[in-house]
Amino acid sequence: MQHDPIDLAAAEALHPNWKRDDHLLTRLAANAAQHPAEIAMRERDRGIWQEYSWSDYLTAVLEFAAGLEARGVKPGDIVLVIGDNRPNLYFAMLALAALRAIPSPAYPDAPTEELAAQMARENIRCAIAEDQEQVDKMMEARERHPDLRLVIYDDPRGLKGREPEGVAGFDDLRAEGAARLKAEPALAKDLIARPSVHDVAVLMHSSGTTGAPKGIPLKHGHVLSGVRNAAAAGYFQQGEVHMAYLPIGWVGDFIFSIGAALDLRFSVNIPESQETVMHDLREIAPTLYFCSPRAWSAMLTRVQVGMAETTGLKRKLYDYFMPRAMAAERAKLDGKPATSGGLSRWLGEVLVYGPLRDRLGLARVERAYTAGEAIGEDVFLWFRALGLNLRQFYGQTENCALAVAQKPEDISLTTVGRPFPGVEMKIDEHGEILLKGDNIFDGYFQNAKSTAETLVDGWLHTGDAGQIEPDGQLVVLGRVSEVVEKADGQRFIATYLENRLKFSPYIKDAAVIGKGRQILTAIICIDFQAVGQWAQEHGVPYTSYAELSQSPRIYDLIAGQIAEVNAHLPHGLSIDRFVNLHKEFDPDDGEVTRTRKLKRNVIDERYGPIIEALNAGAREIDFKAQITYENGQTGSLDRVLRLSDVKGAA
Missing domain, CATH: 3.30.300.30 (ANL, C-terminal domain)
Structure with a gap:
């Protein structure tokens, strides 16, 4: 089963500001033409950083797209993508977009039962898997979902030369695609031109807290609108150094590692494994860094545990400078003048704050963000005391994770900021947060009932209760459905x-x-x-x-x-x-x-x-x-x- 074909006239009426050829493939092609040798992506593999230029990136996408098409992938086909962050999985998602097919990323730790259910809901016939572990899951899922006919793997270890029926290597498909591109000189240009801004770029999924996850199709226009709104607010800058470590099944990874990376020419850096993230972070030294409150808290706990185990001068310096910096940030939070600065701050920067940021891999971070749930006061203040302008933002999969964020001068635990340019916000009579903008999705996958409940007169009913402060900042109180007595x-x-x-x-x-x-x-x-x-x-x-x-x-x-x-x-x-x-x-x-x-x-x-x-x-x-x-x-x-x-x- 394929995704419903686009009613182009209706799509253009819904999003009159979008231009048909303004999509992810044209952004990739423009980067490859204008900055061919610039590094677009790095991956640490067996301790060595492998680099991909924008030219390499485009070549990989087009070759894989040509290979996928030769294997029968058609416009509208939904293709499961599963594994940890890997260049070939990102290349694959864009290759699918070139074919006007739809990548449907899943969390790498999803069990077979969940994956089989997703395949059945989306009638998936092709999957792209990172390694042998994920291929094994695909083989188990195929017993329940026999329509899965083709599985493509990235990592050849344990698979090359011993592939089960219907399983092929990523490199093999690239080779097939390269042969096609050589034999058909017009094919490369054709693949770049096929997609439309109104095509679905990715099929994400709701968290499924109360039932089966809902499919959330995000079009090229939604993704690019979200990225550009955020850039207009100073949330992103061109040429950011970004670390791709968040699950590919989460909307934020697609927006940061593909959408923003293509539109703003990020350098995307991929750690060797989830276990080496913190080690690799220091080598990557990103300029942009996002993690959840839980992850910020874990990072702080690791530092505190380390300081508790150390002795001597390091401990004394930490115990002297950090409480003073924390007090200064607490004063700012309370709207009072800072109580520490000048020489004390300078010395602290040299002796404690700078070395700690470097140790954590945050030495170059200029934009540090947190979202998903409220962050603890001590965690928030500690990182700000360390010299990071940590800010909160608010978003959902339905709005490309980019809707509202704090400005650099906003220091607040209770608010999440103001809407980005291009995003309208209001609170309805029930206290629910409503949003409108070109970054808002157009409806759930084959779920007209939920779509009608969520999108009303162009407004996204977020399901979150909130209030707007006099200065225009949003306070998120929790889920409307969770207000109980x-x-x-x-x-x-x-x-x-x-x-x-x-x-x-x-x-x-x-x-x-x-x-x-x-x-x-x-x-x-x-x-x-x-x-x-x-x-x-x-x-x-x-x-x-x-x-x-x-x-x-x-x-x-x-x-x-x-x-x-x-x-x-x-x-x-x-x-x-x-x-x-x-x-x-x-x-x-x-x-x-x-x-x-x-x-x-x-x-x-x-x-x-x-x-x-x-x-x-x-x-x-x-x-x-x-x-x-x-x-x-x-x-x-x-x-x-x-x-x-x-x-x-x-």
């Missing part, structure tokens, strides 16, 4: 409370429960690294995550963290009781999405006995825990979990 009628948004709990370095995940109940309770997943370091410093023995989580002293530690959050919450919204779970929430167990959003229905069902015991005032519970082994099989394990009160909750 306790038994006494008091309204709350669980996500808001959970985000504030996760400000603590010792809390990795949290689920707050209270709909229709007398009290609020929380299921806590400790941060193993941070809590483990605390345990080591305070003489708390442990041998596993489960054992550490149930230590009485760790319960006291977490209770104190919750009490601090309670102190800043309205009366009646304090968290009264909690449990430290014996494990982390896991996407493979269906508890969170691949982007780590809670699946509340799963949490409520799986941990129902714990929730009831918390509300009943029990002190412990013998809980039969479901576990998933590495081979995908499941089992159960009995655990005795402590249940604890939070002192002073009201």
Whole structure:
């Protein structure tokens, strides 16, 4: 099955500002013509950086496109793309765009069942996979979805010369395509000219917190509009050095690593593996860097653990300068004059801040961003104290992840900034955030009902509750659907409370429960690294995550963290009781999405006995825990979990 053909007249009426030949392939071709030798992409492979010029980039895309077409890929075909960030996977997505086919990227850790379901929904007949691990998944998925006829792999290790039926190498298809291009001199120019700005450039997917993920088609025009709006706001600059390490299944990677990279001639740098990201980051030294609040927090925890283990002059310098820089940033946050500067700041820059930024790989970062959820005050202030102008932004897949961002002079924890040029924003009578602009998608994949609910008179109903401050900045409160009431009628948004709990370095995940109940309770997943370091410093023995989580002293530690959050919450919204779970929430167990959003229905069902015991005032519970082994099989394990009160909750 192919994607619905374009009604060009309707598309042009919907987006009259778009020009037909303004699409990703023409941007790539222009870069190759005007800057052929300039480095477009680097990949670290076995410790050596492999470089691709813009000319190399275009050649790879066109050869692979010609090879794919020879193997039967047609306009409108949806092709699964799965694996870690790799040049050939990016080349493949653009090759598909040249054929007016549609790449449908998936998260590399997605299990076979999810992939088979995606293939069935999108009637996928071709897949492009990074390596043997992903090809093995494709072979398993093909047993459930026999329409999958062609699988193309990138990494030949374990596959070359031993390919299963219907499996071919990326290089083989490139060779076939190169032969076609040589035999058909007009083909290269034809491939560049085939797409339209109104074609779908990529099929992304919603997180699927309440059901099957929805397909979100983003057209070339949406992507380029989003990038240009952001550039007009100073969010991107031409020639950025960018590190591509975020999952290709996430919209931000496509926008940053392909859309913005092509339109603004980024140098895209790909680390060797997810395990070497932090090491490679230092060598890449990007000018633009985005990561989630969770990742910023993990980076800070790593520094704090390292400083706790060091002694002597380094520790003394850190303990002297960082608190002063933090105090200065806190004063700015409170609207007061900075309390530290001049010689002190200069010395701190030379002795502490500069070396730390270099150590973290952030020495050249001029634009540092965070998004996805609220960021903890200490994390936000620490990185700003380090000399990074860390800013928050707000976006969704439906708006190409680019809609609202803080300006460099905006220092606020509670807001996410103002709309980009080209984006309109308002709050409706229900308190929902509405957006309009050429970066807003045109509707869900084969889902007219959801499209009609989400797009009304050109306005995207984001599903998020928010308010606009007098200075025009947006405050995001949480999902409209998550506004619920306790038994006494008091309204709350669980996500808001959970985000504030996760400000603590010792809390990795949290689920707050209270709909229709007398009290609020929380299921806590400790941060193993941070809590483990605390345990080591305070003489708390442990041998596993489960054992550490149930230590009485760790319960006291977490209770104190919750009490601090309670102190800043309205009366009646304090968290009264909690449990430290014996494990982390896991996407493979269906508890969170691949982007780590809670699946509340799963949490409520799986941990129902714990929730009831918390509300009943029990002190412990013998809980039969479901576990998933590495081979995908499941089992159960009995655990005795402590249940604890939070002192002073009201």
